[in-house]
Amino acid sequence: MYGLVNRAVRDLVITQFGEAKWTAVSQRAELDNDNFVCMSQYPDHITYDLVSAASKELNLAPSEILRAFGQYWIKYTAKEGYGELIARTGRSFVECLHNLNDLHGRVALTFPDLKPPSFQCKQTGPNEVALHYISHRDGLTLFVVGLLEGLAELYGTEINVRVELKGSADNGNDVFHISYTE
Ligand code: HEM
CATH class of the missing domain: 1.10.260 (434 Repressor (Amino-terminal Domain))
Known part of the structure; x- marks a missing residue:
C-alpha cells in the first residue's frame, strides 16, 4: 500500500x-x-x-488496532489535506457512503497505482443501509468498521454497525448493515 x-x-x-x-x-x-x-x-x-x-x-487485539486505525484514518487524511475531498464526497454520511468509489477514483488521480476496495451501498430501510465491501486484501473488516465510525463522527451521525461476513472466512468481501440517526 x-x-x-x-x-x-x-x-x-x-x-x-x-x-x-x-x-x-x-x-x-x-x-x-x-x-x-x-x-x-x-x-x-x-x-x-x-x-x-x-x-x-x-x-x-489486532481487531482493536485495525478499528482504531480506521477511526484515525479519517482524522489523519483531513490533517494531510484530504478533508475537502471527503467533504465533496457527500453532504451527509449516507451520501458519502454512496460515493466511496468516486472518492477513491479521485484519490487515484494522485496515486495512480492505487488498488482501492470497491463499495456498493443500498438503502434497506428508512434509516438503514447495507454497504457491500469488496477487496482483494484480506483481514481488513475491522478497519472498515473503524472507518465508518470515524466518518459518522465527522458528519455528526450516530451509527450502529453489524457485520455480515460473506464466504467461509474473512476474505475481503463483507456486508456492513448500518443503522443511522442523522
Ligand atoms: C480522503 C480520504 C481518503 C483517502 C485519501 C484514501 C486513500 C486510500 C489509500 C491511499 C489507500 C491504500 C490503497 C493502496 O495503496 O492500494 C486506501 C485504502 C483503503 N481505503 Fe481509502 N481513502 C480515503 C477514505 C476512505 C474512506 C472514507 C473509506 C471507507 C469508509 C476508505 C476505505 C478504504 C479501505 C477499506 C482501504 C484498504 C484497502 C482494501 O480494502 O483493499 N477510504 N485508501
Missing part, C-alpha cells in the same frame, strides 16, 4: 502511545526504515506486520 497508509499507522502510535512505543513497534516489525514516503508503494505485508507488532507491543 502507499506510504501514506504506513505513515498514518506511525502517527497513530506516536500521538496516542508515544515515540518509545513506536520504536518498539517498528523494531518488532523489523522495519529497515520507518521514514515512509507518502507517494511510494510498499508491500502490503509491511502494513500487516505493523498491525501485528502494534497488537503485541500495545497489548491490544
Whole structure:
C-alpha cells in the first residue's frame, strides 16, 4: 500500500502511545526504515506486520488496532489535506457512503497505482443501509468498521454497525448493515 497508509499507522502510535512505543513497534516489525514516503508503494505485508507488532507491543487485539486505525484514518487524511475531498464526497454520511468509489477514483488521480476496495451501498430501510465491501486484501473488516465510525463522527451521525461476513472466512468481501440517526 502507499506510504501514506504506513505513515498514518506511525502517527497513530506516536500521538496516542508515544515515540518509545513506536520504536518498539517498528523494531518488532523489523522495519529497515520507518521514514515512509507518502507517494511510494510498499508491500502490503509491511502494513500487516505493523498491525501485528502494534497488537503485541500495545497489548491490544489486532481487531482493536485495525478499528482504531480506521477511526484515525479519517482524522489523519483531513490533517494531510484530504478533508475537502471527503467533504465533496457527500453532504451527509449516507451520501458519502454512496460515493466511496468516486472518492477513491479521485484519490487515484494522485496515486495512480492505487488498488482501492470497491463499495456498493443500498438503502434497506428508512434509516438503514447495507454497504457491500469488496477487496482483494484480506483481514481488513475491522478497519472498515473503524472507518465508518470515524466518518459518522465527522458528519455528526450516530451509527450502529453489524457485520455480515460473506464466504467461509474473512476474505475481503463483507456486508456492513448500518443503522443511522442523522
Ligand atoms: C480522503 C480520504 C481518503 C483517502 C485519501 C484514501 C486513500 C486510500 C489509500 C491511499 C489507500 C491504500 C490503497 C493502496 O495503496 O492500494 C486506501 C485504502 C483503503 N481505503 Fe481509502 N481513502 C480515503 C477514505 C476512505 C474512506 C472514507 C473509506 C471507507 C469508509 C476508505 C476505505 C478504504 C479501505 C477499506 C482501504 C484498504 C484497502 C482494501 O480494502 O483493499 N477510504 N485508501
